[in-house]
Amino acid sequence: MTRHTQPLPGLVNRPAMPGRRLLLGAALCGSAAGGLIRPAGAAAAIGDWLDFRRRFLHADGRVIDTGNGGISHSEGQGAGLLFAARFDDQASFARILDWTRGALRRPEDQLLAWAYRPGAPIPVPDLNNASDGDLLVAWALAEAGERWGRADYRALATEIARDLMRRVVLRQGDRTLLLPGSEGFLKPDHVVVNPSYYIPPAFRALARLLPSPQWQSLEEEGVALADQARFGRWRLPPDWVALSRGAGRPAPAAGWPARFAHDAMRVPLNLAWGGHVQSQALGAAVAFWRDPAHAAPPAWVDLRSNALAPYPGDAGLRAVAQFAAAVLAGGGREETLPKVAEASSYYPAVLTLQARLAWADRGLTPGSCARMVTMPPPAAPAEAGRGGVLGWLRGILPARG
Numbered sequence: 001m002t003r004h005t006q007p008l009p010g011l012v013n014r015p016a017m018p019g020r021r022l023l024l025g026a027a028l029c030g031s032a033a034g035g036l037i038r039p040a041g042a043a044a045a046i047g048d049w050l051d052f053r054r055r056f057l058h059a060d061g062r063v064i065d066t067g068n069g070g071i072s073h074s075e076g077q078g079a080g081l082l083f084a085a086r087f088d089d090q091a092s093f094a095r096i097l098d099w100t101r102g103a104l105r106r107p108e109d110q111l112l113a114w115a116y117r118p119g120a121p122i123p124v125p126d127l128n129n130a131s132d133g134d135l136l137v138a139w140a141l142a143e144a145g146e147r148w149g150r151a152d153y154r155a156l157a158t159e160i161a162r163d164l165m166r167r168v169v170l171r172q173g174d175r176t177l178l179l180p181g182s183e184g185f186l187k188p189d190h191v192v193v194n195p196s197y198y199i200p201p202a203f204r205a206l207a208r209l210l211p212s213p214q215w216q217s218l219e220e221e222g223v224a225l226a227d228q229a230r231f232g233r234w235r236l237p238p239d240w241v242a243l244s245r246g247a248g249r250p251a252p253a254a255g256w257p258a259r260f261a262h263d264a265m266r267v268p269l270n271l272a273w274g275g276h277v278q279s280q281a282l283g284a285a286v287a288f289w290r291d292p293a294h295a296a297p298p299a300w301v302d303l304r305s306n307a308l309a310p311y312p313g314d315a316g317l318r319a320v321a322q323f324a325a326a327v328l329a330g331g332g333r334e335e336t337l338p339k340v341a342e343a344s345s346y347y348p349a350v351l352t353l354q355a356r357l358a359w360a361d362r363g364l365t366p367g368s369c370a371r372m373v374t375m376p377p378p379a380a381p382a383e384a385g386r387g388g389v390l391g392w393l394r395g396i397l398p399a400r401g
Helices: 042-056 074-086 090-104 131-148 151-167 200-209 213-228 266-273 280-290 315-329 346-362
Strands: 169-172 175-178 190-193 241-244
Touching: 042 074, 042 346, 074 090, 074 131, 074 346, 090 131, 131 151, 131 200, 151 169, 151 200, 175 190, 175 213, 200 213, 200 266, 213 266, 213 280, 266 280, 266 315, 266 346, 280 315, 315 346
Parallel strands: none
Antiparallel strands: 169 175, 190 241
């Protein structure tokens, strides 16, 4: 979940239409650049979308964050739009977009207020935007416009892209930074950034609509930031980073725990989705998740003390870890990905479905381009006691001769 300036009181750490089954009966191939794909492994994919829609999409188009008191935010609305576009669900897309624009649009630009609190006297108390949410919304609009021949969607995506460039893209020295929001992140001596907000496939989609070298610069900066801002025993990126306005090195940002946790687990997802297999941060994350010392990947690690969460990560973390490992290996077993049904709340469900879309974009399953809905059920979970690469990750990568 997106947070601004400081974590809001009362919110925990990151931690609902008939389906169009015939349209997704066969999975169609598409390039990662174009993004116009119907996910491979169609039986599991359509099941995940239908389950996500049933559990988290309100009839009015509001995507509900069940892990944070039922609030909604631009990140969730953007994720819902991207899912609806990928699964060719035009009715859900229209409902999500109508609610999003009606409830969250800011008066001075095409960006969105970051959060909506149902039942509150003022449901949208803060008009600051969340750049990851705006990126997801614009990316989804770009794909929907191309898929369905909707010039109005493409035009709105272009306007959002233009306002992102104007309001949250900052040039500092030789760096092109993406501010997490238009307000609150420029400090007298440093800038606060969130490495997980850098989403390479979104940058590429918007570069096709609004050509500018800045999009490539943002993608390159996102990779460099993730690789440079790594800390602790396992050399992992934190959720939030402070970048000195002078010559100082990146550091975990004050005001948030110095953890590789709920936000930062999206960093390897985004790097792998963008195909950045040489990234040190991606390799470090996979190595951490594979560490034989863990019976299963812990939910977080403190980057100052190296203390681990006393409980394992959820289905979303497992999905990201399996996808990232498969990208580094050049392939994997898609049927081992967790399902949305295994996710206890909104955020792990989002990560689970994003990992499935990213898996299809990267073409990780051999022969999946024309696979019909005959996918076998997911494999049973590995025994927790085996741990590391010999345990829970064992069945994920292709068999070696």
